[in-house]
Amino acid sequence: MSERRNNQRKHIILLSALAVGMVGFSFALVPLYAIFCEVVGLNGKKYEQEISAEPAVLQVSEREVTIQFLAQVGRGMPWEFRPTESKLKVRLGEIHLTSYYARNRSDQAVTGQAVPSVSPAYASNFLHKLECFCFTQQHLDAGEEQQMALRFYIDTELPEDINMLTLSYALFQVPDADVEVASVTLASN
């Protein structure tokens, strides 16, 4: 009888631990998912913070693809934010320079951070950004406007079935507490 009680207690403890562990697992899915996305290049996460090195030898292929630029502004973000060119026809391997336009419509200084996303996701492995406003936080004073540069090239290895890429930026406001001082000076250069 007491042996059964012990068994019972053991089972209750193990099962409760399993349930609590699974709550932990559900939160562990957040970093696991981020790692997974980085590995397969899903949702543009791969190169969020990654500056590609200048290619040593530039190989340009004859193949042309279209790249579209999109912009989204997060809720409560008082900036006007749009690409200066909505799409470009580019040859693979060629370095291109384009820009996004941003204007602070509010009456106070605001810091923003752009988060990139590439569609189709797989293509993010082949889109290399040499210079991007998304690498740092952007700081605009009240009413200030700015052209923000984006320099990139598309790898010649881009799979045959991808003819069009979409690069989308979501811009959100950085809370005051999270503003990085270094990037503010960089942006005001």
Added chain:
Amino acid sequence: MAVTADHAIPNRSPLIAFLSRWLLTTNHKEIGTLYLCLSFTLFFIAGAMAMVIRLELFQPGIQFAEPLFYNQMVTMHGLLMVFGVVMPGFVGLANWLIPMMIGAPDMALPRLNNFSFWILPFAFGLLLSTLFMEGGAPNFGWTFYAPLSTTYGPPSTDFFILGVHLMGISSVLGAINIIVTIFNLRVEGMTLMKMPLFVWTWLITAFLLVMVMPVLAGAVTMMLTDRHFGTSFFSAVGGGDPVLFQHVFWFFGHPEVYILILPGFGIASQIIPTFARKKLFGYHSMVYATIAIAVLSFVVWGHHMFTTGMPLAAELFVMYATMLIAVPTGVKVFNWVATMWRGSMTFETPMLFAIGFVILFTIGGFSGLMLALVPVDFQYHDTFFVVAHFHYVLYPGAIFGIMSAVYYWLPKWTGNMYDERLGKLHFWIAIVAVNMTFFPMHFLGLAGMPRRIVDYSLQFADFNMVASIGAGMLGMSQLLFLYIVVKCIRGGEKASSRVWDSAEGLEWTLPSPAPLHTFTTPPKFPTPEEDYQHE
């Protein structure tokens, strides 16, 4: 009435005695009854919502329900049917039957059992109260995808979140109780591989519950902090990802759909041998097939997300893994058919529902196979084809399973036979109406009618009208079911202890109605050569 005499406390008003009996009961049979009553009540509430949906879809255009209200009906219907009807229904059956089937006097943790049940009325009270709130009830579908439920959810979403937390706690506690009971309180001689299949399928279901309900709790907690505490789990602007929500949700969601069907498999495996008068064909393969289904259910969640963006390799893996589930499921269907093969079959109401279950669940399984195929899923996704599929597995699957169980064990619970003539009538109306309601939805979906939208194009009018008429019949037929159950509780032809000619199992050795306290001294579990000792 020995039952009430046990619990009656002298010098108390009848109301207090009644309340304290049901509020404080730790008896597995009474708690089982409470679960079944709750499930039955919510069945009518959620069913009434289905009637609103079908009434609105009777004709194209917007007649009765504003789009916002329609979306609330779709959401609440789904949530209530899944969490309020099928799950408590199965838990109620588990409470009633598992101790009697394994020869135990009660559940292992009776007070926890009381607590698990009494959380639920509060959970569903919270959920239902949202219907009367400013901004309305949740309107984002039972899958509550972010950002519909985070950024754009109505204020009542927070009540929904707390409601989900409560029912999650209830399910996990109930499941722990069931596992502990099965592992510790089996009668001597009943090894795991001699347990009745209902007990086996519930054991596996309980493990699924313990493992996935916490993940659902995690998902709604992330929603809550995203909504109010400035986190960005599911918001791209803050560095999160709305697609992550779908992964977390469906990691819970796919095992959940097996939680909704595995006990039904167990019920069919109990009932079919009784009325075929043969032993169940392939007991061992049934057990292993159930385990295989449960294990596979953890790696196939991606098939709900083919169109939301996944690497090709992941889509292929999920597609093949999903199709693989058809193998153990096929084993089960084969075993049920083989059990009936050359049996001396009779067609009492429980058997009719069980056969309806096998046939219609198989149809739902096949449309599931179609949905598992990546290329065609791009066409079927979010159409009425999906609605047809999951109603075929849930209505004739889970609900027919529960109904079949209620008819089968009702004489044991009440001591009276139900009205066989009315029971058969109920079945025949239900089976015609189920097919009339849900079969045309396949065609609607293939023709491109999207789900969860209040209005539709003219070319879908005829099939929708047929489906709505069928739904009306189906809804009405449940009133008949209610009448049959109430009539059986109130009286009727006395049932013998074994009730059915060749019913096997310890619960049939007890008198009908089963006394409040049973197996206070452990029964003798017969060896394969012996028979059960029926009174």
